Amino acid sequence: MSHNNLTILSVISNFIIVVLKLIVGFLTGSVAVISEAVHSSMDLFASVITFFSIRIAGRPADDDHPYGHGKAENIAGTIETLLIFVAGIWIIIESINKFTNPHEIRLPALGIAVMLFGAAVNMIISRVIKRAADKANSVAMKSNALHLYTDVFTSLGIAGSLLLVYLTGWTWLDPTIAIITAIYIMYEAWKLLKESFPPLMDQRLNKKEEEEIKRIILAHKEDFIEFHDFRSRRAGAEEYIDFHLVVSSEMTVTEAHALCDKIEREIGEFYSKAQVLIHLEPEEERQMFNIY
Template identity: 30%
Template sequence: MNNQRNLILLSLVTGIVLMLAKFLAYFITNSNAIFTDALESIVNVAASSFAFYSIYLSSVPRDENHPYGHGKIEFFSVFVEGGLIFLAGSFIIVKAVYNIFYPSDLENILEGIGIIAITGIVNYALGAFLLKKSKKLDSLTLMADGKHLITDAYSTLGLLLGLLLLYFTGIRFIDTLLSLVLGVFIIYNGYKLLRKSVGGLMDESDAKIVEDVVEILQLNRKDAWIDVHNLRVQRYGTELHLDCHVTLPNYFDLNQVHSEVSEIDRLINENVTLKTEFFIHADPCLPKCCHYCSVQNCPIRSEPKTIDIDWSKELLVKNRKHFEYTKPN
Protein backbone atom coordinates (compact mmCIF):
# COMPACT_ATOMS: atom_id res chain seq x y z
CA MET A 1 0.00 0.00 0.00
CA ASN A 2 2.93 2.35 0.66
CA ASN A 3 4.07 1.75 -2.92
CA GLN A 4 0.68 2.87 -4.21
CA ARG A 5 0.70 6.01 -2.06
CA ASN A 6 4.20 6.91 -3.26
CA LEU A 7 3.22 6.44 -6.89
CA ILE A 8 0.11 8.59 -6.55
CA LEU A 9 2.16 11.24 -4.74
CA LEU A 10 4.61 11.21 -7.66
CA SER A 11 1.67 11.62 -10.06
CA LEU A 12 0.28 14.49 -7.99
CA VAL A 13 3.55 16.44 -7.84
CA THR A 14 4.22 15.87 -11.54
CA GLY A 15 0.68 16.96 -12.38
CA ILE A 16 1.10 20.26 -10.53
CA VAL A 17 4.37 21.03 -12.36
CA LEU A 18 2.89 20.16 -15.77
CA MET A 19 -0.26 22.16 -15.07
CA LEU A 20 1.82 25.27 -14.36
CA ALA A 21 3.83 24.67 -17.54
CA LYS A 22 0.67 24.37 -19.67
CA PHE A 23 -0.83 27.55 -18.26
CA LEU A 24 2.47 29.29 -18.99
CA ALA A 25 2.15 28.08 -22.60
CA TYR A 26 -1.42 29.40 -22.72
CA PHE A 27 -0.50 32.84 -21.38
CA ILE A 28 2.30 33.32 -23.91
CA THR A 29 0.26 32.05 -26.89
CA ASN A 30 -3.37 32.91 -26.02
CA SER A 31 -4.31 29.63 -27.75
CA ASN A 32 -7.72 28.20 -26.94
CA ALA A 33 -6.46 24.69 -27.75
CA ILE A 34 -3.56 25.04 -25.30
CA PHE A 35 -6.00 26.38 -22.71
CA THR A 36 -7.98 23.16 -23.26
CA ASP A 37 -4.92 21.09 -22.39
CA ALA A 38 -4.15 23.27 -19.38
CA LEU A 39 -7.69 22.96 -18.08
CA GLU A 40 -7.51 19.18 -18.20
CA SER A 41 -4.36 19.38 -16.10
CA ILE A 42 -6.40 20.88 -13.27
CA VAL A 43 -8.48 17.69 -13.44
CA ASN A 44 -5.29 15.62 -13.26
CA VAL A 45 -4.21 17.38 -10.08
CA ALA A 46 -7.65 17.15 -8.45
CA ALA A 47 -8.02 13.47 -9.38
CA SER A 48 -4.55 12.57 -8.10
CA SER A 49 -5.30 14.37 -4.82
CA PHE A 50 -8.44 12.32 -4.28
CA ALA A 51 -6.69 9.13 -5.43
CA PHE A 52 -3.99 9.71 -2.80
CA TYR A 53 -6.64 9.86 -0.09
CA SER A 54 -8.55 6.88 -1.47
CA ILE A 55 -5.46 4.66 -1.40
CA TYR A 56 -4.88 5.62 2.23
CA LEU A 57 -8.51 4.87 3.14
CA SER A 58 -8.61 1.57 1.25
CA SER A 59 -5.68 0.34 3.36
CA VAL A 60 -7.53 0.93 6.65
CA PRO A 61 -8.36 -2.46 8.24
CA ARG A 62 -11.93 -3.74 8.46
CA ASP A 63 -13.98 -2.50 11.37
CA GLU A 64 -17.41 -3.00 12.88
CA ASN A 65 -19.05 -0.56 10.49
CA HIS A 66 -17.16 -1.80 7.40
CA PRO A 67 -17.00 -5.61 7.67
CA TYR A 68 -15.78 -5.91 4.07
CA GLY A 69 -13.11 -3.24 4.47
CA HIS A 70 -12.82 0.16 2.80
CA GLY A 71 -11.74 -0.97 -0.68
CA LYS A 72 -14.89 0.34 -2.40
CA ILE A 73 -13.41 3.84 -2.06
CA GLU A 74 -11.27 3.01 -5.10
CA PHE A 75 -14.40 2.81 -7.28
CA PHE A 76 -15.53 6.15 -5.86
CA SER A 77 -12.10 7.58 -6.69
CA VAL A 78 -12.49 6.42 -10.29
CA PHE A 79 -15.98 7.96 -10.32
CA VAL A 80 -14.64 11.33 -9.15
CA GLU A 81 -11.87 11.25 -11.74
CA GLY A 82 -14.28 10.30 -14.53
CA GLY A 83 -16.74 12.99 -13.44
CA LEU A 84 -14.07 15.68 -13.40
CA ILE A 85 -12.86 14.63 -16.85
CA PHE A 86 -16.44 14.74 -18.16
CA LEU A 87 -17.02 18.23 -16.73
CA ALA A 88 -13.70 19.49 -18.09
CA GLY A 89 -14.56 18.20 -21.57
CA SER A 90 -17.95 19.89 -21.43
CA PHE A 91 -16.41 23.22 -20.40
CA ILE A 92 -13.81 22.92 -23.17
CA ILE A 93 -16.54 22.49 -25.80
CA VAL A 94 -18.46 25.49 -24.45
CA LYS A 95 -15.35 27.68 -24.60
CA ALA A 96 -14.50 26.44 -28.10
CA VAL A 97 -17.99 27.39 -29.32
CA TYR A 98 -17.56 30.81 -27.68
CA ASN A 99 -14.29 31.31 -29.55
CA ILE A 100 -16.01 30.64 -32.86
CA PHE A 101 -17.89 33.90 -32.40
CA TYR A 102 -15.21 35.76 -30.44
CA PRO A 103 -11.81 34.60 -31.74
CA SER A 104 -8.60 35.60 -29.94
CA ASP A 105 -5.24 36.65 -31.38
CA LEU A 106 -2.47 34.05 -31.22
CA GLU A 107 1.22 34.69 -30.39
CA ASN A 108 4.46 32.76 -29.80
CA ILE A 109 3.06 29.49 -31.22
CA LEU A 110 6.46 27.77 -31.54
CA GLU A 111 7.36 28.46 -27.91
CA GLY A 112 3.99 27.09 -26.82
CA ILE A 113 4.46 24.00 -28.97
CA GLY A 114 7.82 23.33 -27.30
CA ILE A 115 6.39 23.53 -23.77
CA ILE A 116 3.36 21.37 -24.61
CA ALA A 117 5.57 18.74 -26.31
CA ILE A 118 7.62 18.31 -23.13
CA THR A 119 4.48 17.93 -20.97
CA GLY A 120 3.09 15.32 -23.37
CA ILE A 121 6.26 13.21 -23.20
CA VAL A 122 6.30 13.35 -19.39
CA ASN A 123 2.59 12.47 -19.15
CA TYR A 124 2.94 9.46 -21.45
CA ALA A 125 6.00 8.11 -19.62
CA LEU A 126 4.36 8.52 -16.20
CA GLY A 127 1.04 7.07 -17.40
CA ALA A 128 2.70 3.97 -18.88
CA PHE A 129 4.67 3.52 -15.65
CA LEU A 130 1.51 3.75 -13.50
CA LEU A 131 -0.35 1.28 -15.73
CA LYS A 132 2.48 -1.21 -15.41
CA LYS A 133 2.48 -0.83 -11.64
CA SER A 134 -1.33 -1.05 -11.46
CA LYS A 135 -1.22 -4.54 -12.98
CA LYS A 136 1.45 -5.64 -10.54
CA LEU A 137 -0.34 -4.16 -7.52
CA ASP A 138 -3.91 -4.82 -8.79
CA SER A 139 -4.85 -1.20 -8.12
CA LEU A 140 -7.90 0.33 -9.81
CA THR A 141 -6.81 3.79 -8.68
CA LEU A 142 -3.39 3.52 -10.32
CA MET A 143 -5.03 2.08 -13.43
CA ALA A 144 -7.46 5.00 -13.71
CA ASP A 145 -4.71 7.56 -13.11
CA GLY A 146 -2.38 5.89 -15.61
CA LYS A 147 -5.05 5.70 -18.33
CA HIS A 148 -5.98 9.31 -17.70
CA LEU A 149 -2.37 10.46 -18.14
CA ILE A 150 -1.91 8.44 -21.33
CA THR A 151 -5.20 9.83 -22.67
CA ASP A 152 -3.88 13.30 -21.84
CA ALA A 153 -0.66 12.51 -23.73
CA TYR A 154 -2.58 11.37 -26.81
CA SER A 155 -4.72 14.49 -26.76
CA THR A 156 -1.51 16.53 -26.43
CA LEU A 157 -0.13 14.80 -29.53
CA GLY A 158 -3.23 15.75 -31.49
CA LEU A 159 -2.93 19.27 -30.14
CA LEU A 160 0.70 19.51 -31.27
CA LEU A 161 -0.11 18.33 -34.80
CA GLY A 162 -2.90 20.85 -35.01
CA LEU A 163 -0.75 23.70 -33.70
CA LEU A 164 1.95 22.88 -36.23
CA LEU A 165 -0.66 22.94 -38.99
CA LEU A 166 -1.90 26.25 -37.63
CA TYR A 167 1.63 27.66 -37.55
CA PHE A 168 2.39 26.73 -41.17
CA THR A 169 -1.02 27.62 -42.65
CA GLY A 170 -2.09 30.55 -40.51
CA ILE A 171 -5.69 29.29 -40.43
CA ARG A 172 -6.87 30.38 -36.98
CA PHE A 173 -10.04 28.30 -37.00
CA ILE A 174 -7.81 25.21 -36.58
CA ASP A 175 -7.27 26.32 -32.96
CA THR A 176 -11.01 26.24 -32.23
CA LEU A 177 -11.54 23.02 -34.17
CA LEU A 178 -8.82 21.34 -32.10
CA SER A 179 -10.60 22.36 -28.89
CA LEU A 180 -13.88 20.87 -30.10
CA VAL A 181 -12.30 17.55 -31.12
CA LEU A 182 -10.28 17.26 -27.90
CA GLY A 183 -13.34 18.18 -25.84
CA VAL A 184 -15.37 15.33 -27.35
CA PHE A 185 -12.44 12.93 -26.89
CA ILE A 186 -12.06 13.94 -23.22
CA ILE A 187 -15.81 13.55 -22.55
CA TYR A 188 -15.76 10.04 -24.05
CA ASN A 189 -12.89 8.96 -21.80
CA GLY A 190 -14.61 10.47 -18.79
CA TYR A 191 -17.72 8.46 -19.62
CA LYS A 192 -15.72 5.21 -19.77
CA LEU A 193 -14.28 5.82 -16.29
CA LEU A 194 -17.73 6.70 -14.94
CA ARG A 195 -19.14 3.49 -16.43
CA LYS A 196 -16.42 1.39 -14.81
CA SER A 197 -16.84 3.02 -11.40
CA VAL A 198 -20.63 2.71 -11.36
CA GLY A 199 -20.32 -0.96 -12.32
CA GLY A 200 -17.99 -1.53 -9.37
CA LEU A 201 -20.15 0.40 -6.90
CA MET A 202 -23.18 -1.60 -8.07
CA ASP A 203 -21.23 -4.86 -7.57
CA GLU A 204 -21.25 -5.63 -11.29
CA SER A 205 -19.51 -8.95 -11.78
CA ASP A 206 -16.01 -8.74 -13.22
CA ALA A 207 -16.14 -11.14 -16.17
CA LYS A 208 -12.34 -11.51 -16.35
CA ILE A 209 -12.05 -12.48 -12.67
CA VAL A 210 -14.93 -14.94 -12.97
CA GLU A 211 -13.31 -16.52 -16.04
CA ASP A 212 -9.98 -16.83 -14.19
CA VAL A 213 -11.64 -18.51 -11.19
CA VAL A 214 -13.58 -20.92 -13.43
CA GLU A 215 -10.40 -21.82 -15.31
CA ILE A 216 -8.57 -22.56 -12.04
CA LEU A 217 -11.42 -24.77 -10.85
CA GLN A 218 -11.70 -26.58 -14.20
CA LEU A 219 -7.97 -27.33 -14.36
CA ASN A 220 -7.79 -28.56 -10.75
CA ARG A 221 -11.22 -30.10 -10.21
CA LYS A 222 -11.52 -33.24 -8.12
CA ASP A 223 -13.96 -36.09 -8.57
CA ALA A 224 -15.66 -35.22 -5.27
CA TRP A 225 -16.52 -31.74 -6.58
CA ILE A 226 -19.56 -32.93 -8.49
CA ASP A 227 -20.53 -29.45 -9.60
CA VAL A 228 -20.05 -25.77 -8.74
CA HIS A 229 -22.84 -23.25 -9.20
CA ASN A 230 -24.07 -19.80 -8.11
CA LEU A 231 -20.53 -18.44 -8.41
CA ARG A 232 -20.44 -14.71 -7.58
CA VAL A 233 -17.62 -12.19 -7.32
CA GLN A 234 -17.41 -8.84 -5.57
CA ARG A 235 -14.34 -6.61 -5.54
CA TYR A 236 -13.32 -4.39 -2.63
CA GLY A 237 -10.21 -2.49 -3.69
CA THR A 238 -7.36 -4.99 -3.73
CA GLU A 239 -9.48 -7.78 -2.19
CA LEU A 240 -12.03 -10.16 -3.68
CA HIS A 241 -15.08 -11.65 -2.06
CA LEU A 242 -16.26 -14.84 -3.78
CA ASP A 243 -19.06 -17.20 -2.91
CA CYS A 244 -20.46 -20.30 -4.56
CA HIS A 245 -22.24 -23.59 -3.98
CA VAL A 246 -20.34 -26.87 -4.33
CA THR A 247 -22.12 -30.19 -4.71
CA LEU A 248 -20.39 -32.96 -2.72
CA PRO A 249 -21.31 -36.63 -2.10
CA ASN A 250 -24.12 -36.66 0.44
CA TYR A 251 -22.46 -39.36 2.54
CA PHE A 252 -19.44 -37.17 3.39
CA ASP A 253 -19.20 -36.34 7.09
CA LEU A 254 -18.61 -32.79 8.33
CA ASN A 255 -14.82 -33.23 8.46
CA GLN A 256 -14.69 -34.37 4.84
CA VAL A 257 -16.90 -31.48 3.74
CA HIS A 258 -14.70 -29.01 5.58
CA SER A 259 -11.59 -30.51 3.98
CA GLU A 260 -12.97 -30.17 0.44
CA VAL A 261 -14.18 -26.61 1.05
CA SER A 262 -10.79 -25.63 2.48
CA GLU A 263 -9.05 -27.17 -0.54
CA ILE A 264 -11.08 -25.02 -2.94
CA ASP A 265 -10.37 -21.91 -0.84
CA ARG A 266 -6.64 -22.67 -0.82
CA LEU A 267 -6.60 -23.39 -4.55
CA ILE A 268 -8.15 -20.04 -5.46
CA ASN A 269 -6.01 -17.99 -3.08
CA GLU A 270 -2.81 -19.57 -4.39
CA ASN A 271 -3.66 -18.88 -8.03
CA VAL A 272 -5.25 -15.42 -8.14
CA THR A 273 -3.26 -12.22 -7.68
CA LEU A 274 -5.76 -10.58 -5.30
CA LYS A 275 -6.33 -11.53 -1.68
CA THR A 276 -9.54 -13.56 -1.79
CA GLU A 277 -12.19 -14.32 0.82
CA PHE A 278 -14.12 -17.37 -0.33
CA PHE A 279 -17.50 -18.33 1.16
CA ILE A 280 -18.54 -21.81 0.03
CA HIS A 281 -21.91 -23.43 0.64
CA ALA A 282 -21.81 -27.23 0.46
CA ASP A 283 -24.77 -28.98 -1.22
CA PRO A 284 -25.47 -32.72 -0.97
CA CYS A 285 -25.64 -34.63 -4.23
CA LEU A 286 -28.92 -36.02 -5.56
CA PRO A 287 -29.62 -39.13 -7.67
CA LYS A 288 -30.07 -36.85 -10.67
CA CYS A 289 -26.36 -35.93 -10.41
CA CYS A 290 -25.15 -39.49 -11.02
CA HIS A 291 -24.99 -39.27 -14.82
CA TYR A 292 -22.19 -36.62 -14.64
CA CYS A 293 -20.60 -37.57 -11.30
CA SER A 294 -17.00 -38.87 -11.50
CA VAL A 295 -16.72 -40.29 -7.95
CA GLN A 296 -15.21 -43.77 -8.12
CA ASN A 297 -16.80 -46.69 -6.23
CA CYS A 298 -19.69 -44.53 -5.06
CA PRO A 299 -21.80 -46.61 -2.60
CA ILE A 300 -25.07 -44.85 -3.50
CA ARG A 301 -24.79 -44.46 -7.28
CA SER A 302 -28.18 -44.93 -8.95
CA GLU A 303 -26.94 -44.91 -12.57
CA PRO A 304 -23.59 -44.95 -14.38
CA LYS A 305 -21.81 -41.80 -15.49
CA THR A 306 -22.66 -41.02 -19.12
CA ILE A 307 -21.49 -37.44 -19.69
CA ASP A 308 -18.52 -35.19 -19.02
CA ILE A 309 -19.23 -31.53 -18.34
CA ASP A 310 -16.65 -28.83 -18.98
CA TRP A 311 -17.07 -26.06 -16.45
CA SER A 312 -17.62 -22.66 -18.03
CA LYS A 313 -18.46 -19.21 -16.71
CA GLU A 314 -21.97 -19.44 -18.19
CA LEU A 315 -22.60 -22.72 -16.34
CA LEU A 316 -21.05 -21.95 -12.96
CA VAL A 317 -22.73 -18.58 -12.42
CA LYS A 318 -26.22 -20.13 -12.67
CA ASN A 319 -27.92 -20.90 -9.38
CA ARG A 320 -28.81 -24.50 -10.19
CA LYS A 321 -27.11 -27.86 -10.07
CA HIS A 322 -25.82 -28.99 -13.44
CA PHE A 323 -28.37 -31.78 -13.92
CA GLU A 324 -30.92 -29.07 -14.73
CA TYR A 325 -28.92 -28.23 -17.90
CA THR A 326 -27.81 -31.71 -18.93
CA LYS A 327 -29.57 -34.94 -19.66
CA PRO A 328 -28.14 -38.46 -19.61
CA ASN A 329 -27.58 -40.10 -22.96
Protein backbone atom coordinates in the same frame (compact mmCIF):
# COMPACT_ATOMS: atom_id res chain seq x y z
CA MET B 1 8.17 1.90 -6.01
CA SER B 2 5.13 1.68 -3.68
CA HIS B 3 1.63 2.70 -4.81
CA ASN B 4 1.69 5.71 -2.48
CA ASN B 5 5.00 6.90 -3.92
CA LEU B 6 3.68 6.47 -7.46
CA THR B 7 0.62 8.59 -6.74
CA ILE B 8 2.76 11.24 -5.02
CA LEU B 9 4.98 11.32 -8.12
CA SER B 10 1.87 11.71 -10.28
CA VAL B 11 0.61 14.60 -8.13
CA ILE B 12 3.95 16.46 -8.27
CA SER B 13 4.42 16.03 -12.02
CA ASN B 14 0.83 17.05 -12.75
CA PHE B 15 1.13 20.15 -10.59
CA ILE B 16 4.24 21.31 -12.46
CA ILE B 17 2.66 20.63 -15.86
CA VAL B 18 -0.60 22.41 -14.96
CA VAL B 19 1.26 25.54 -13.83
CA LEU B 20 3.36 25.60 -17.01
CA LYS B 21 0.36 25.09 -19.30
CA LEU B 22 -1.71 27.77 -17.58
CA ILE B 23 1.10 30.32 -17.80
CA VAL B 24 1.82 29.51 -21.44
CA GLY B 25 -1.90 29.37 -22.27
CA PHE B 26 -2.47 32.93 -21.13
CA LEU B 27 0.80 34.14 -22.69
CA THR B 28 -0.07 32.67 -26.09
CA GLY B 29 -3.81 33.34 -25.95
CA SER B 30 -4.48 29.81 -27.23
CA VAL B 31 -7.78 28.30 -26.10
CA ALA B 32 -6.41 24.87 -26.99
CA VAL B 33 -3.48 25.32 -24.59
CA ILE B 34 -5.77 26.68 -21.87
CA SER B 35 -8.17 23.78 -22.42
CA GLU B 36 -5.27 21.38 -22.11
CA ALA B 37 -4.29 23.11 -18.86
CA VAL B 38 -7.83 22.50 -17.59
CA HIS B 39 -7.53 18.87 -18.69
CA SER B 40 -4.24 18.54 -16.82
CA SER B 41 -5.75 20.18 -13.74
CA MET B 42 -8.36 17.42 -13.80
CA ASP B 43 -5.46 14.96 -13.93
CA LEU B 44 -3.96 16.68 -10.91
CA PHE B 45 -7.19 16.46 -8.97
CA ALA B 46 -7.58 12.84 -10.08
CA SER B 47 -4.09 12.03 -8.80
CA VAL B 48 -4.96 13.52 -5.42
CA ILE B 49 -8.20 11.50 -5.30
CA THR B 50 -6.28 8.36 -6.27
CA PHE B 51 -3.74 8.94 -3.51
CA PHE B 52 -6.39 9.14 -0.80
CA SER B 53 -8.65 6.44 -2.26
CA ILE B 54 -5.81 3.89 -2.32
CA ARG B 55 -4.97 4.69 1.29
CA ILE B 56 -8.62 4.26 2.29
CA ALA B 57 -9.12 1.11 0.19
CA GLY B 58 -6.01 -0.43 1.75
CA ARG B 59 -7.42 -0.23 5.26
CA PRO B 60 -8.38 -3.57 6.79
CA ALA B 61 -11.99 -4.43 7.56
CA ASP B 62 -13.35 -2.94 10.77
CA ASP B 63 -16.56 -2.92 12.81
CA ASP B 64 -18.21 -0.31 10.61
CA HIS B 65 -16.90 -1.79 7.34
CA PRO B 66 -16.78 -5.59 7.80
CA TYR B 67 -16.29 -6.09 4.05
CA GLY B 68 -13.35 -3.69 3.87
CA HIS B 69 -12.99 -0.36 2.08
CA GLY B 70 -12.32 -1.54 -1.48
CA LYS B 71 -15.16 0.42 -3.06
CA ALA B 72 -13.35 3.65 -2.23
CA GLU B 73 -11.37 3.06 -5.44
CA ASN B 74 -14.53 2.70 -7.51
CA ILE B 75 -15.96 5.88 -6.01
CA ALA B 76 -12.71 7.69 -6.83
CA GLY B 77 -12.69 6.35 -10.40
CA THR B 78 -16.29 7.45 -10.93
CA ILE B 79 -15.62 10.95 -9.58
CA GLU B 80 -12.56 11.29 -11.81
CA THR B 81 -14.49 10.39 -14.96
CA LEU B 82 -17.26 12.86 -14.10
CA LEU B 83 -14.61 15.55 -13.71
CA ILE B 84 -13.37 14.80 -17.22
CA PHE B 85 -16.91 15.28 -18.57
CA VAL B 86 -17.11 18.67 -16.84
CA ALA B 87 -13.75 19.68 -18.29
CA GLY B 88 -14.79 18.53 -21.76
CA ILE B 89 -17.99 20.60 -21.69
CA TRP B 90 -16.05 23.68 -20.51
CA ILE B 91 -13.51 23.26 -23.31
CA ILE B 92 -16.25 23.03 -25.96
CA ILE B 93 -17.97 26.17 -24.65
CA GLU B 94 -14.71 28.15 -24.65
CA SER B 95 -13.85 26.90 -28.14
CA ILE B 96 -17.19 28.03 -29.53
CA ASN B 97 -16.55 31.46 -28.03
CA LYS B 98 -13.14 31.47 -29.72
CA PHE B 99 -14.77 30.86 -33.10
CA THR B 100 -16.83 34.00 -32.71
CA ASN B 101 -13.93 36.06 -31.34
CA PRO B 102 -10.75 34.84 -33.11
CA HIS B 103 -7.36 36.42 -32.44
CA GLU B 104 -3.75 35.71 -33.32
CA ILE B 105 -1.80 33.25 -31.16
CA ARG B 106 1.33 34.71 -29.56
CA LEU B 107 4.61 32.87 -28.91
CA PRO B 108 3.53 29.61 -30.58
CA ALA B 109 7.01 28.08 -30.14
CA LEU B 110 6.68 28.38 -26.37
CA GLY B 111 3.32 26.65 -26.45
CA ILE B 112 4.66 23.83 -28.61
CA ALA B 113 7.65 23.30 -26.30
CA VAL B 114 5.48 23.06 -23.17
CA MET B 115 3.05 20.65 -24.86
CA LEU B 116 5.90 18.36 -25.93
CA PHE B 117 7.45 18.50 -22.46
CA GLY B 118 4.15 17.61 -20.80
CA ALA B 119 3.55 14.74 -23.26
CA ALA B 120 6.99 13.24 -22.60
CA VAL B 121 6.66 13.40 -18.81
CA ASN B 122 3.14 11.96 -18.76
CA MET B 123 4.06 9.17 -21.18
CA ILE B 124 6.75 7.92 -18.81
CA ILE B 125 4.71 8.23 -15.62
CA SER B 126 1.51 6.78 -17.12
CA ARG B 127 3.36 3.64 -18.23
CA VAL B 128 4.89 3.12 -14.79
CA ILE B 129 1.51 3.58 -13.05
CA LYS B 130 -0.29 1.36 -15.60
CA ARG B 131 2.09 -1.53 -14.93
CA ALA B 132 1.57 -1.16 -11.18
CA ALA B 133 -2.22 -0.86 -11.65
CA ASP B 134 -2.43 -4.04 -13.73
CA LYS B 135 -0.38 -5.93 -11.17
CA ALA B 136 -2.53 -4.72 -8.25
CA ASN B 137 -5.79 -4.73 -10.26
CA SER B 138 -6.45 -1.23 -8.91
CA VAL B 139 -9.32 0.68 -10.56
CA ALA B 140 -8.18 4.01 -9.10
CA MET B 141 -4.63 3.58 -10.39
CA LYS B 142 -5.90 2.47 -13.81
CA SER B 143 -8.03 5.59 -13.88
CA ASN B 144 -5.04 7.76 -12.98
CA ALA B 145 -2.89 6.11 -15.65
CA LEU B 146 -5.62 6.69 -18.25
CA HIS B 147 -5.83 10.36 -17.29
CA LEU B 148 -2.10 10.76 -17.89
CA TYR B 149 -2.14 8.70 -21.08
CA THR B 150 -4.92 10.74 -22.68
CA ASP B 151 -2.98 13.84 -21.70
CA VAL B 152 -0.10 12.61 -23.88
CA PHE B 153 -2.23 12.50 -27.02
CA THR B 154 -4.08 15.72 -26.35
CA SER B 155 -0.78 17.52 -25.70
CA LEU B 156 0.71 16.20 -28.94
CA GLY B 157 -2.43 17.15 -30.86
CA ILE B 158 -2.37 20.68 -29.51
CA ALA B 159 1.35 21.02 -30.23
CA GLY B 160 0.56 20.05 -33.81
CA SER B 161 -2.32 22.52 -34.03
CA LEU B 162 -0.11 25.36 -32.76
CA LEU B 163 2.46 24.51 -35.41
CA LEU B 164 -0.21 24.52 -38.14
CA VAL B 165 -1.63 27.84 -36.94
CA TYR B 166 1.87 29.31 -37.02
CA LEU B 167 2.60 27.99 -40.54
CA THR B 168 -0.80 28.73 -42.12
CA GLY B 169 -2.26 31.56 -40.06
CA TRP B 170 -5.54 29.65 -39.79
CA THR B 171 -6.69 30.70 -36.30
CA TRP B 172 -9.82 28.55 -36.55
CA LEU B 173 -7.59 25.48 -36.14
CA ASP B 174 -6.99 26.35 -32.48
CA PRO B 175 -10.64 26.02 -31.28
CA THR B 176 -11.26 23.15 -33.71
CA ILE B 177 -8.45 21.07 -32.19
CA ALA B 178 -9.66 22.03 -28.73
CA ILE B 179 -13.15 20.67 -29.49
CA ILE B 180 -11.71 17.45 -30.94
CA THR B 181 -9.59 17.11 -27.80
CA ALA B 182 -12.64 17.57 -25.59
CA ILE B 183 -14.66 14.93 -27.46
CA TYR B 184 -11.76 12.48 -27.26
CA ILE B 185 -11.21 12.81 -23.51
CA MET B 186 -14.99 12.55 -22.89
CA TYR B 187 -15.05 9.33 -24.91
CA GLU B 188 -12.20 7.90 -22.85
CA ALA B 189 -13.99 8.99 -19.68
CA TRP B 190 -17.12 7.13 -20.77
CA LYS B 191 -15.15 3.90 -21.23
CA LEU B 192 -13.60 4.25 -17.80
CA LEU B 193 -16.97 5.06 -16.21
CA LYS B 194 -18.28 1.72 -17.48
CA GLU B 195 -15.46 0.03 -15.56
CA SER B 196 -15.51 2.00 -12.32
CA PHE B 197 -19.26 2.49 -11.71
CA PRO B 198 -20.80 -1.03 -12.06
CA PRO B 199 -18.97 -2.45 -8.99
CA LEU B 200 -20.76 0.19 -6.90
CA MET B 201 -23.94 -1.69 -7.84
CA ASP B 202 -22.31 -5.05 -7.01
CA GLN B 203 -22.17 -6.13 -10.64
CA ARG B 204 -20.87 -9.66 -11.16
CA LEU B 205 -17.43 -10.38 -12.64
CA ASN B 206 -17.39 -10.72 -16.40
CA LYS B 207 -18.20 -14.04 -18.06
CA LYS B 208 -14.58 -14.95 -18.80
CA GLU B 209 -13.53 -14.35 -15.20
CA GLU B 210 -16.39 -16.40 -13.79
CA GLU B 211 -15.70 -19.25 -16.19
CA GLU B 212 -12.07 -19.35 -15.05
CA ILE B 213 -13.12 -19.51 -11.39
CA LYS B 214 -15.65 -22.25 -12.12
CA ARG B 215 -12.94 -24.17 -14.00
CA ILE B 216 -10.81 -24.08 -10.85
CA ILE B 217 -13.72 -25.40 -8.78
CA LEU B 218 -14.55 -28.16 -11.28
CA ALA B 219 -10.92 -29.31 -11.25
CA HIS B 220 -11.87 -30.89 -7.90
CA LYS B 221 -15.18 -32.41 -9.06
CA GLU B 222 -14.08 -35.89 -7.98
CA ASP B 223 -14.10 -34.67 -4.36
CA PHE B 224 -17.60 -33.16 -4.28
CA ILE B 225 -21.05 -33.84 -5.71
CA GLU B 226 -22.03 -30.45 -7.11
CA PHE B 227 -21.92 -26.70 -6.49
CA HIS B 228 -24.65 -24.10 -6.97
CA ASP B 229 -25.73 -20.54 -6.05
CA PHE B 230 -22.47 -19.20 -7.45
CA ARG B 231 -22.12 -15.42 -6.99
CA SER B 232 -19.36 -12.90 -7.61
CA ARG B 233 -18.75 -9.17 -7.33
CA ARG B 234 -15.85 -6.74 -7.30
CA ALA B 235 -14.98 -3.88 -4.93
CA GLY B 236 -11.91 -1.90 -5.91
CA ALA B 237 -9.00 -4.33 -6.24
CA GLU B 238 -10.80 -7.13 -4.41
CA GLU B 239 -13.13 -9.84 -5.72
CA TYR B 240 -15.84 -11.52 -3.62
CA ILE B 241 -16.89 -15.05 -4.58
CA ASP B 242 -19.30 -17.35 -2.79
CA PHE B 243 -21.10 -20.60 -3.63
CA HIS B 244 -22.66 -23.71 -2.07
CA LEU B 245 -20.66 -26.94 -2.25
CA VAL B 246 -22.46 -30.28 -1.83
CA VAL B 247 -20.21 -33.03 -0.43
CA SER B 248 -20.69 -36.67 0.45
CA SER B 249 -22.23 -37.41 3.83
CA GLU B 250 -19.32 -39.75 4.47
CA MET B 251 -16.79 -36.92 4.23
CA THR B 252 -15.49 -35.77 7.59
CA VAL B 253 -15.49 -32.12 8.65
CA THR B 254 -11.69 -32.12 8.46
CA GLU B 255 -11.73 -33.48 4.90
CA ALA B 256 -14.40 -31.02 3.77
CA HIS B 257 -12.51 -28.14 5.34
CA ALA B 258 -9.29 -29.20 3.60
CA LEU B 259 -11.14 -29.33 0.25
CA CYS B 260 -12.48 -25.80 0.77
CA ASP B 261 -9.02 -24.55 1.72
CA LYS B 262 -7.56 -26.06 -1.45
CA ILE B 263 -10.21 -24.44 -3.69
CA GLU B 264 -9.84 -21.08 -1.94
CA ARG B 265 -6.06 -21.23 -2.29
CA GLU B 266 -6.23 -21.95 -6.03
CA ILE B 267 -8.75 -19.17 -6.62
CA GLY B 268 -6.38 -16.93 -4.65
CA GLU B 269 -3.64 -17.79 -7.15
CA PHE B 270 -5.93 -16.50 -9.90
CA TYR B 271 -7.04 -13.45 -7.86
CA SER B 272 -4.55 -12.58 -5.13
CA LYS B 273 -7.07 -10.48 -3.16
CA ALA B 274 -10.11 -12.70 -3.67
CA GLN B 275 -12.42 -13.20 -0.71
CA VAL B 276 -13.96 -16.67 -1.10
CA LEU B 277 -16.87 -17.96 0.99
CA ILE B 278 -17.93 -21.60 0.57
CA HIS B 279 -21.12 -22.90 2.17
CA LEU B 280 -20.88 -26.66 2.71
CA GLU B 281 -23.97 -28.85 2.31
CA PRO B 282 -24.17 -32.58 3.17
CA GLU B 283 -25.51 -34.94 0.53
CA GLU B 284 -28.78 -35.79 2.31
CA GLU B 285 -29.82 -32.11 2.25
CA ARG B 286 -29.02 -31.80 -1.41
CA GLN B 287 -31.68 -30.32 -3.64
CA MET B 288 -31.95 -30.19 -7.39
CA PHE B 289 -29.90 -27.13 -8.42
CA ASN B 290 -28.18 -26.23 -11.64
CA ILE B 291 -24.40 -26.16 -11.29
CA TYR B 292 -24.19 -22.88 -13.12
